[in-house]
Each structure stands twice: as C-alpha cells, then as structure tokens.
Amino acid sequence: MRSIDKLFENSARALARRTSRRSLLAALGQVLTGAALIPLLPVDRSARAAEPVASPANAHAKLKPATDDPKSCDYWKYCAVDGFLCSCCGGSSNSCPPGTTPSPITWIGTCHNPADARDYIVSYNDCCGKVSCGNCECNRNEREKPMYRPSRNNDLNWCMANADSNYHCSVSVILGVAEL
Amino acid sequence: MGISMKTMIVQAALLSLAAGAPVFAATPAAPPLTAEHLTVTAMPPDNPHRIYVLDEAFFNEIDSRVHLFDGDTYARLGQIDSGFTPGFNLSPDGKSTVVATTYFSRGSRGTRTDLVEFTDNQTLKTTHEIVLPSKRAMTLPSYFNLGFSADSHFLYVSYITPAASFGVLDPAKYSVIDEIDTAGCVLVIPSGANRVSSICESGSLLTVTLDAQGHEASRAFSEVFFDPDKDPIFAQGVPMTNGYAFLSFLGQVHEVDFSGAQPAFHKPWPLVAAADKGHWRPGGYQVGAIHRRLNRLYVPMHQGGEGTHKDGGTEIWVFDMATHERVARWPLAPHKLPTVLALQVSQDDAPLLFAATDTSDIAVFDALTGQLRHVEKKLGQTAWLILNH
Numbered sequence: 001m002r003s004i005d006k007l008f009e010n011s012a013r014a015l016a017r018r019t020s021r022r023s024l025l026a027a028l029g030q031v032l033t034g035a036a037l038i039p040l041l042p043v044d045r046s047a048r049a050a051e052p053v054a055s056p057a058n059a060h061a062k063l064k065p066a067t068d069d070p071k072s073c074d075y076w077k078y079c080a081v082d083g084f085l086c087s088c089c090g091g092s093s094n095s096c097p098p099g100t101t102p103s104p105i106t107w108i109g110t111c112h113n114p115a116d117a118r119d120y121i122v123s124y125n126d127c128c129g130k131v132s133c134g135n136c137e138c139n140r141n142e143r144e145k146p147m148y149r150p151s152r153n154n155d156l157n158w159c160m161a162n163a164d165s166n167y168h169c170s171v172s173v174i175l176g177v178a179e180l
Numbered sequence: 181m182g183i184s185m186k187t188m189i190v191q192a193a194l195l196s197l198a199a200g201a202p203v204f205a206a207t208p209a210a211p212p213l214t215a216e217h218l219t220v221t222a223m224p225p226d227n228p229h230r231i232y233v234l235d236e237a238f239f240n241e242i243d244s245r246v247h248l249f250d251g252d253t254y255a256r257l258g259q260i261d262s263g264f265t266p267g268f269n270l271s272p273d274g275k276s277t278v279v280a281t282t283y284f285s286r287g288s289r290g291t292r293t294d295l296v297e298f299t300d301n302q303t304l305k306t307t308h309e310i311v312l313p314s315k316r317a318m319t320l321p322s323y324f325n326l327g328f329s330a331d332s333h334f335l336y337v338s339y340i341t342p343a344a345s346f347g348v349l350d351p352a353k354y355s356v357i358d359e360i361d362t363a364g365c366v367l368v369i370p371s372g373a374n375r376v377s378s379i380c381e382s383g384s385l386l387t388v389t390l391d392a393q394g395h396e397a398s399r400a401f402s403e404v405f406f407d408p409d410k411d412p413i414f415a416q417g418v419p420m421t422n423g424y425a426f427l428s429f430l431g432q433v434h435e436v437d438f439s440g441a442q443p444a445f446h447k448p449w450p451l452v453a454a455a456d457k458g459h460w461r462p463g464g465y466q467v468g469a470i471h472r473r474l475n476r477l478y479v480p481m482h483q484g485g486e487g488t489h490k491d492g493g494t495e496i497w498v499f500d501m502a503t504h505e506r507v508a509r510w511p512l513a514p515h516k517l518p519t520v521l522a523l524q525v526s527q528d529d530a531p532l533l534f535a536a537t538d539t540s541d542i543a544v545f546d547a548l549t550g551q552l553r554h555v556e557k558k559l560g561q562t563a564w565l566i567l568n569h
C-alpha cells in the first residue's frame with residue numbers, strides 16, 4: 001500500500017504542476033471513479049484541425065497525416081499513444097472494440113488541439129482481453145516519461161490490473177481542459 | 181488401417197521410383213541418395229559473437245521469442261519462446277537464459293500465470309520454472325526486468341501492479357523467497373551478492389540490501405542524480421565496468437558505480453556538443469552498448485525534438501569513455517539501413533557491433549572500424565533488445 005500511496009501522490013503532484021486545482025480534482029475524480037470512459041466533449045466532431053500537432057519521425061508511425069482522422073496517428077489526441085489505435089480495431093478514439101474490457105488504470109497526457117488552440121488532459125486507457133489488434137500502430141511520445149513516472153508512461157501494459165491482462169489497443173479520452 | 185503391408189511397400193516403391201526418375205534421367209551414373217535419418221541439431225559451442233535477440237512480437241504480443249544468432253557464421257541458431265511482454269536476461273556464467281513472462285490458460289485469454297522460465301543455452305531446453313504472483317512488470321524489455329545477483333544465489337524480478345515491488349527468488353531451489361516493496365521505485369538493478377537498486381520518480385535510486393536468506397536487511401535512498409522533469413534518463417542502463425551508464429533524453433551520460441554498498445555517481449558528461457543540444461538525441465529501445473576493455477560507448481543518435489526519445493538512430497556515435505570524446509560517427513543511410521532501435525557489442529578483442537533496425541533487421545558491424553559486414557533480414561518482427569555474454 002505504501003507504493004500505491006506513493007504512486008497516487010506522485011501522480012497527483014505531477015498533475016498539479018500542470019493544472020489548476022479545479023481541473024486536477026475533476027480529472028482525478030473521473031479517473032478514480034471510472035468516469036474517465038465518458039468523454040466530456042464530442043471529440044471527433046470538434047476536431048477540425050488543419051495541421052499536424054507533431055510529425056512523428058518514428059518509422060512505426062507510417063499512417064497518413066490527417067489530424068481530423070481518428071484512424072491517423074497524427075490525430076491530435078494521440079500525442080502520447082504507443083500502441084494500436086482502437087479506431088482501427090472496431091472501436092473509436094474513445095471506445096473500446098466489442099468484446100474487450102477497458103483498463104481502469106491509465107497513463108495521462110496533455111495534447112494540444114489546434115482546432116480550438118486549447119490543451120487537453122487526455123487519459124490513454126488500454127482495451128484488454130484480446131491479443132494485440134495489430135492495426136494502425138502509433139508511437140508518439142510527446143511529454144511521455146519513463147516508467148519511474150508511471151502516470152506519464154506508455155511503455156507499461158495498462159491492462160496489467162485487468163482480470164484478463166492481454167493488451168489489444170489504446171483509446172484517448174478527454175478528461176478536461178488543461179488550465180495552465 | 182485397411183491397407184496391407186504388401187500394398188504399402190509397393191506404393192512406397194512406386195513413389196520412390198517416381199521421385200527418383202528425373203535424377204536418373206539427368207545423371208544416370210549417379211548413385212541414388214542415401215536414406216536420411218531424422219536428427220535434432222546440436223547447438224554449436226558458445227562464442228563471444230553469439231547474441232540473443234528479443235522479438236517482442238508486438239503485432240501478436242502473446243508470442244514473443246528470443247532468437248539466437250551467430251555473428252560469425254550469420255546462422256540462426258535457435259529460439260527460446262518468451263510469451264507475453266517478457267523480461268529476459270542471461271545468468272552470470274552465460275549458461276542459462278531466464279525469461280519472466282505471462283501465459284494465459286486459453287492462449288490469448290483465461291487464467292493468468294506469471295512465471296520465470298530457465299533455459300539451458302547449450303540445449304535450448306526449458307529446464308525449470310518458478311511460478312510468480314501475478315504482479316510481474318509488463319513493460320519494455322531491458323536488463324532491469326529481472327536479473328541475478330553477482331554470485332547467482334538470488335534472482336530478482338520486477339513487479340508492477342501498478343504498486344511497485346520486486347520478488348526475490350532462489351534459482352537453486354526454484355522457489356520464491358520474498359517480495360520487497362520499493363516505495364514507488366521501479367525495476368531491479370542487481371549489484372554484488374545481495375543488493376538491488378530501483379529507479380525513483382524523484383531522480384534518485386533506492387537500494388535494498390538483503391540478508392543471507394534473501395530478506396530485506398536495510399534500505400537507503402541515494403541523492404538525486406538526474407532531473408526527471410527537465411532531462412529524464414531512459415529507464416535502462418548500459419553495462420560498464422563496476423556499474424551502468426544511464427543516458428538521458430538530451431544526451432547526458434550518468435555513470436553510476438554500483439560496486440560499493442551504495443551507488444556512487446560520476447559527474448555527468450554530454451554526448452552532444454552545446455550547439456547541437458536538443459537537436460541530436462539518443463533514442464530507441466536499447467540506447468547504448470559499451471565495450472568494457474576498450475572503454476568505448478556506442479549510441480544510436482537521431483535528429484529530433486521533445487517526444488522523439490523512442491525514435492531510432494540514423495547514425496551510430498562512438499565515444500571514448502575516458503576522455504568523453506566522440507571518436508567516430510557512422511551514418512546508416514549509406515548502407516541503406518533504416519533507423520536503429522537497439523545496440524549491443526561483443527566484449528572480445530575482435531568486437532562486433534550488432535544493431536537491430538526499425539524493420540527488425542540485424543546489422544553486423546566491425547566495432548573497431550564501423551565496416552558493415554552483414555545484414556540479417558527480419559530476425560522476427562520487432563527486435564527490441566539484444567543481449568550477449
């Protein structure tokens with residue numbers, strides 16, 4: 001339990017550095033209650049950005065550049081995804097594919113939406129219980145940290161605590177605006 | 181069942197005749213091929229140019245494997261299966277491979293079993309296993325997922341649930357001795373006969389010292405030796421004499437001496453000149469290799485900004501660890517090689533540098549000159565870690 005306390009303390013500290021108290025509490029509350037699975041905004045319709053947030057140089061991310069396409073690795077919400085996009089696996093950017101189970105624990109990123117020029121806190125839940133989807137591999141690591149900062153790390157299998165911890169794909173769920 | 185022995189013999193003879201007919205037609209004087217005996221190939225003797233390449237099999241991740249490859253003959257020697265998101269390491273004497281992995285009872289689903297498997301590197305038979313609590317760290321492979329004490333009496337396995345701890349195992353009795361909480365610090369960095377260090381979010385190391393039975397005797401946190409916000413280190417180390425070199429995202433080298441009771445930190449030094457800082461960076465999944473006698477550090481380097489720390493190298497830079505000077509710069513484009521994600525170097529006097537590319541090819545270089553000797557195509561689908569003895 002000491003480690004769990006430490007983890008959440010550290011996660012909270014890390015978030016607090018980047019967010020206001022209000023948005024921090026809102027974000028943490030959603031993560032802890034599982035409400036993180038319900039997006040706050042009509043994400044896909046609101047994203048009408050014209051330019052890529054960043055162009056991933058990694059050869060793994062050989063997807064067409066289109067920031068308004070949730071099946072593209074360049075979609076703005078995917079700024080710290082390392083895995084397979086659930087949008088290409090029967091789900092969507094915020095919905096797990098049929099027959100899989102969302103991970104209740106996640107890593108968190110802050111992505112910039114060029115459409116409204118806001119930064120958003122994004123929860124990257126994994127979808128679990130089937131073997132890796134294998135479609136639309138996406139490897140972006142903006143502000144991603146190594147695993148000694150687990151709440152910001154995308155190398156861990158976040159299905160680890162699921163009853164069936166097999167990793168299938170990853171979603172990106174908006175938690176709120178990052179009020180810097 | 182319904183065919184008589186006589187019929188079978190006649191059919192076999194006819195088949196043999198049919199198969200052999202063209203041969204007789206081409207070379208009527210040549211004797212027929214002799215009957216073959218089915219055998220199992222024996223592993224060749226170990227040599228310093230044998231490498232163990234972990235294919236994470238990311239596209240069907242329950243099916244990872246370790247490929248054994250010979251850098252002299254370019255032969256694929258065999259395979260050790262390694263399950264789902266494994267850690268793997270070699271025993272200090274190089275005779276065994278240990279794999280920490282997870283299996284599901286129905287293949288891709290069902291009851292989860294975490295375990296460590298021991299494989300004899302001369303037979304490639306899995307000889308023993310130790311079943312673990314379902315806590316094993318499922319993450320990228322590195323030297324620090326599991327590892328032996330220097331005297332091989334203990335084997336340590338990193339746990340993340342996401343609460344962090346590690347298991348102490350007895351590799352002689354094939355049993356779990358204890359689980360030790362690490363206060364949020366992660367991974368296992370063995371040193372000496374009874375010490376395990378873990379990397380902490382604050383930028384320090386936690387070192388737990390064990391008693392003779394493998395239980396915690398004491399613990400201490402080190403000073404903070406890197407800034408996890410401004411310039412985090414990769415959560416992996418490059419083995420060097422008496423310790424590990426930890427590279428940072430911006431290219432600082434933090435050499436840590438683990439030979440004493442507590443880790444000792446050398447003054448960090450840069451891979452990148454001040455003018456190039458933040459533009460050229462180390463990156464990939466295994467971001468360096470050191471030839472310990474030559475004191476040479478090899479690093480895959482690329483041009484990129486924040487968030488490119490997993491991008492492979494477009495060049496391999498070579499440094500003298502004593503002077504901190506860059507002594508060579510080997511671009512990969514002239515060889516038409518894609519970016520390099522993992523590096524390893526043999527420790528002998530005619531060293532080879534092994535580079536796993538983004539397309540899972542293994543390039544073999546002369547580690548003294550940078551001359552490309554061979555490219556082994558597609559050693560698996562996602563080769564992310566290369567170990568050797």
